[in-house]
Amino acid sequence: MxxxxxxxxxxxxxxxxxxxxxxxxxxxxxxxxxxxxxxxxxxxxxxxxxxxxxTSKEQQESPTEDEDWxxxxxxxxxxxxNGGKAEKExxxxxxxxxxxxxxxxxxxxxxxxxxxxxxxxxxxxxxxxxxxxxxxxxxxxxxxxxxxxxxxxxxxxxxxxxxxxxxxxxxxxxxxxxxxxxxxxxxxxxxxxxxxxxxxxxxxxxxxxxxxxxxxxxxxxxxxxxxxxxxxxxxxxxxxxxxxxxxxxxxxxxxxxxxxxxxxxxxxxxxxxxxxxxxxxxxxxxxxxxxxxxxxxxxxxxxxxxxxxxxxxxxxxxCAVEEMEREIEVSETSEQKRGRYLLYIAQFRPEKNHSLIIQAFADLLNCRISEDGVALGCGEGERPKLILVGSVRDSDDATRVYELRLLARELQVKDDVEFVCDATWPQVLEWLRNASIGVNGMWNEHFGIGVVEYQAAGLISVVNDSGGPKRDIVVDIDGEPTGYHATTAAEYSAAFAKALQLGPEETLAMRLRARKSAKRFTExxxxxxxxxxxxxxxxxxxxx
Missing domain, CATH: 3.40.50.2000 (Glycogen Phosphorylase B;)
Incomplete structure (x- = not known):
């Protein structure tokens, strides 16, 4: 019992x-x-x-002093x-x-x-x-x-x-x-x-x-x-x-x-x-x-x-698509102002894989041979430069930036790699306005707001062949590419070389397709x- x-x-x-x-x-x-x-x-x-x-302060000030507020x-x-009166507050x-x-x-x-x-x-x-x-x-x-x-x-x-x-x-x-x-x-x-x-x-x-x-x-x-x-x-x-x-x-x-x-x-x-x-x-x-x-x-x-x-x-x-369109011109005239800059906007976190991008950039400058046997090169014109823009949250991030600087020195590209830490939005806009290529190095990036910003600014994107950048953002528009996908350092180097060696007309056409693609991600x-x-x-x- x-x-x-x-x-x-x-x-x-x-x-x-x-x-x-x-x-x-x-x-x-x-x-x-x-x-x-x-x-x-x-x-x-x-x-x-x-x-x-x-409300009291607003009434005292001129309406033009704070238009955004x-x-x-x-x-x-x-x-x-739909712009009408809300039915219920x-x-x-x-x-x-x-x-x-x-x-x-x-x-x-x-x-x-x-x-x-x-x-x-x-x-x-x-x-x-x-x-x-x-x-x-x-x-x-x-x-x-x-x-x-x-x-x-x-x-x-x-x-x-x-x-x-x-x-x-x-x-x-x-x-x-x-x-x-x-x-x-x-x-x-x-x-x-x-x-x-x-x-x-x-x-x-x-x-x-x-x-x-x-x-x-x-x-x-x-x-x-x-x-x-x-x-x-x-x-x-x-x-x-x-x-x-x-x-x-x-x-x-x-x-x-x-x-x-x-x-x-x-x-x-x-x-x-x-x-x-x-x-x-x-x-x-x-x-x-x-x-x-x-x-x-x-x-x-x-x-x-x-x-x-x-x-x-x-x-x-x-994504700040509308602002990009207002602030950044994409035309034959603006092409004259763009430099041979490879721009990577990302927080300095391990998963962003900055070291892979620095290695690939070094391979590009050293004209190494890619995995498929293609000779890499910078193309004609001034020597390319890699710009790394990101926020530094804490001491770990600061240490990571220091280690990346050491890596650039070891690969003998320290003078060709620039670190921009905790940039303001106007600084980010300026780099987007002047750069030619936008880079993303993270494997399985969930989405990639930075990549959309590249596209809206007319940059040619070179992104990891995974996650959101592959599936949602850097996709064909009107049957033509808006950028390149890569996984290894060799593949990134080859993609950098292809983007830098495009003719003027082809370059502008890809920039305009990228901007058209970005309209899917407006605020x-x-x-x-x-x-x-x-x-x-x-x-x-x-x-x-």
Missing amino acids: ILPSVLISIALSFVFFPFVLRIIGRVIGWYIRRLSRQRRQDLLQRVAKEEEAY EKVDSQRTGVAT WKGVVGFFHPFCNAGGGGERVLWAAIRATQKRWPGAVCVVYTGDHDASKDEMLKKVQTRFNISLYPPTVHFLYLTTRRYVLSTTYPHFTLLGQSLGSLILAFDAFSLLVPDIFIDTMGYAFALGLTKFLFPSVPTAAYVHYPTISTDMLSSLDSDSEAQGINAGAGKGLRGTMKKNYWHLFARLYGWVGSDIDVVMTNSSWTASHIRSLWGPRREKRGKKDDVRVVFPP EVFEEKWVEETARLVALQERH
Whole structure:
């Protein structure tokens, strides 16, 4: 009799455990809401005071003194996506989970463009950014957004809540089991965020799917959204462990032996866990078709079981295409002003593979022989120059720049390689205006905003033969190429040589095709898509 009783008890515990767990989550969530209620009231009062002060200041100043701010402020009566009057004014709090919002990269451009689109469509909403950038004030960050991305926001309804636990999502915190460590660390970071303020809508724009899972555990009524730049783990990563795989990356072929088998099992288990936390997210956006295919593969099966079918939407990141067209001429006249510059705009991170590009550039200058037996050369004219433009986030990035300088010296091209660190937007525009070739060296780049900027500026792109640059951006237009794809240093060198040796007419024709291609990625297109997806979140929130 004892054994059947034990078995029945175990069976009942399995049946009721999920129910008990959900109850525990709701109780904790209720308590957190209660604790942060006063902070929410304080925030709304601060918004009201800042709006009053901002309006007063605006009335005193000449309208022409701040035209960009006026563009945003003019939308504050409530505007629908088709330009008509919004049917209903929604005045909730939208939380943007972006702990590294001051980094200045492509992911941050998406964040600020998303906030701008949200402000235009729902001017009564308050946009809260959860960040760990304690070294920058609100005014400093908004000023950087303006100078780096030329994005103007309405200051009174943008606020920052500062997290104290960002170290738990740093890769350096977890020398082993990094993927799992960072993902579990994001739970701590998300709990820190909710302790500061529970929003009405919670949007992750950095790829912390586990944080969204915690949201649903604590606050089931809070709609969640993920804008996925790059899956935490991908099917390409899983296949790269196989010794017979042609995949690249630091873990390529690492699945051999006992240790490799353990790593492979660990990654597959993590992939299942990643799919589980992603299955309950209300709105899923990805930045490219490459990312979307991976997310559908990892999250899709469980999402279908939950009745969420075919709801992973591709929302291309906003790129400064319109501004490029205004600021940068692409014509026979402008060709006379372009130098033989190879421009690589990318943060100085390991995965950007700057060393590969420097090696390929050195091969070009030394007129080495490519893998297919073609003699490389710089063509006629002045000696080409490689320009590396990128932001330096921390001491690790600074060390990386130093090491790249040493590499250029070792390859005897130090005088032909220029480093431009933490460039302002006007500086970036100037290089785009003067360069001839745009370079991307990252394997499986999720999208490649920099590549779109190359195209919009009329540069001939030489990009990695993978990811978004291959599938979405550097594609044929009107049956003709807009750039070149490469994988190895030899292939990059050959592509550089081809681009430099094109005739004047062929060069201009390719530049114009590239600019035509870039029109698919305008800020206007992003705003329309973003508002469409966010409207689904607002509708869900209003239902509760």
